[in-house]
Amino acid sequence: MALPISSGLMDAIVLAVVAREGTYGYKITQDIRQVVEISESTLYPVLRRLQKDHCLETYDLEFQGRNRRYYRITPIGQARLSSYLKEWQEHKERIDQILFDDGSAQKEEPIHE
């Protein structure tokens, strides 16, 4: 099944990763790639956009004689992440319901086996 990551979902993933701890671009990419295949060039536009939307802010730290730009989540970013998480949860439940024909609380008749 082709399961591309939509841009909205990508935003949510990046926000979630950054929310855990302040982190830098290379590490964010590697963390995400542990779980889902993205191209190495996917991340930068997302980071830039989230930064422009004030969901992330950057700070520079020196590391081994060179500069590392870190990202951390802002309160606005936190709020957006919460709403994304809620959306995802609902979406996931609906898809699961139709894929697995889950007997959920919404069904009126109990299933006799």
Added chain:
Amino acid sequence: MNKKEFLSRLRIALCSLPEEERENAVKYYQEYFDEAGPEREREIIEELGSPEAVAQGILQDYADNNPQWASIHYHTPSPAVEEAKKRKMPVWAIVLVCLLLSPLLLPLGLIVLTIILGAFGVVFGLFIGCIGLMAAFAVTALVVLAAGLLLAFAGLGSLLASPAAALLCMGVGLLLIGFSILGIVAAVWLIVTCIPTVVRWIGNLCRLPFRKGGAQS
């Protein structure tokens, strides 16, 4: 391509971006290479693809979020437009080429036209000839039939007077009748099967130049 080349090409490909944006992007990838370490430099370059492609992603995203900048600096190359531009020559160029070549084209064109007409003439002539042959054939068959009938009846008439001669007459007459019937059947068969086939051949011949042109486009 090495890291330095990649970054410099990236910077160039991002030249339409405001300076701060451009430097941020280049800095990001500079750090990316630094983190990965020199051992992974080749691998990263392969993965990233061309710096121009990476730039395209960045430009596209920036354009999506900055319509004013986009209207000045960013034009999406739609694949269809590029294809169309590449394939067709502008009309004026085609006309110009035709004009320049016309001294050569005209006589050549006339020659080709004459040959085609000639070919048609030959084919048509052959066709008429065939019809003529068949007609002659049919007529001959009818004449032979008539002769045969005449002889047969003549022989019948003088059967009592001179039986041997009469029998000979009738025999020949019947033979002729038989041949003529064969001939008529053959002629009818020819007309019914051959003429439609020939007509179809001529039709295909005429359609050939048009079909070839259609298949190419």
